[in-house]
Amino acid sequence: MIELYHAEPGSNSLKVLQAVHEKGVPFVSHYVDLRRFEQHDPEFLKINPAGQVPVLVHDGRVLTESTVINEYIDTVFERPKLRPADPYDEAQMRIWTKFVDEVFRPSLSHLAWHRVMPAFADALPPGEFEKRLERIPLQEKRDKWALAARGGFTEREIRTWRRQLGEAVDRLDAALQEHDWLVADMFTLADIAMFAMAFGVPPGFPELMNAKRTPSAMAWLERMRARPGVAAALAMPNRTLAA
Ligand SMILES: N[C@@H](CCC(=O)N[C@@H](CS)C(=O)NCC(=O)O)C(=O)O
Incomplete structure (x- = not known):
């Protein structure tokens, strides 16, 4: 089970x-x-x-x-x-999932925390956010959330994450200009991993991902949403x- x-x-x-x-x-x-x-x-x-x-x-x-x-x-x-049967294509798929985990998601998450964490912490009763932080087992996560909640990321960090996210979206768009899916003309775990992060970019950062700037990536988002499995996941x- x-x-x-x-x-x-x-x-x-x-x-x-x-x-x-x-x-x-x-x-x-x-x-x-x-x-x-x-x-x-x-x-x-x-x-x-x-x-x-x-x-x-x-x-x-x-x-x-x-x-x-x-x-x-x-x-x-x-x-x-x-996953593609061909080992080279499978390796390409893994390069995408690695890119999502190491670049796309961290830049998006940091920007999101920077945006929402101060208001989230303020909305809790006094001292409650600190109490919740204490229970976080990963020290690095605890420190990042504490910093985000007091607006502590530097301008330079925020600029870097925005640049990384913009470049990541451009890379996605470029890969999809000639193909429906990211790897080997088949729907793979690369599309799944990328969609899990990228679908949040147009509503959150419309200036980076939109029909004019990244039309192929936007069309791919719609192809993804039209898949019954993806639609069922989104409907949870x-x-x-x-x-
Ligand atoms: N590397 C892990 C990261 C998991 C992760 O960061 N999960 C987030 C949600 S997307 C989470 O649980 N956040 C709450 C927390 O860290 O307290 C994975 O890919 O599964």
Whole structure:
């Protein structure tokens, strides 16, 4: 049996939700409310001591790291294949998923934290944000969120993340100018990983990703949304929008 601990269909949770829906793998969904910091509850830390989602539990065995989880799902559940058969193409796919994890997502996340974290922390009763920070197991995450909440990122850092995100979107657009999908003319885990981050760029940073500047990437977003598995993943409950 597959169990998935995940948050809203966005970012790393959406990455894994797309894979299970695209493969048609039945799974038990465990929603983890990040706004309530449930990922740091002692019960959840027993499952993932890093205090992060998504987490896959397959027949009682725990797996973390969304990119690794997706490759595991693709290996264990035969069809439809979400990885090219050709080793060179598979390597290209991994270059994209690595790029998403190392460049696209960090630049987007930092910009998002910079934008939302101060208001989020201010909206909590006095001292509550600090209490929640104390429960974060990863020191680096704790420090970054504390810094973001007091508007502590430097102008230079913010400029760098914006530049990186702009370049990442341009790279995506360039790759899609001649092809429907990122690798080997087939829908792969590269598209899944990229979509999980990129779909949030037009609403959040419309000046970087729009029909005029990046038409091929925008058309690809629509192709992605039209896929039944991706649509099913996006239709999973989203408490953020409901709030
Ligand atoms: N490298 C991990 C990163 C997981 C991650 O950063 N998850 C975020 C949600 S997208 C999270 O749990 N954030 C809450 C926290 O770190 O407290 C992966 O790819 O699964």
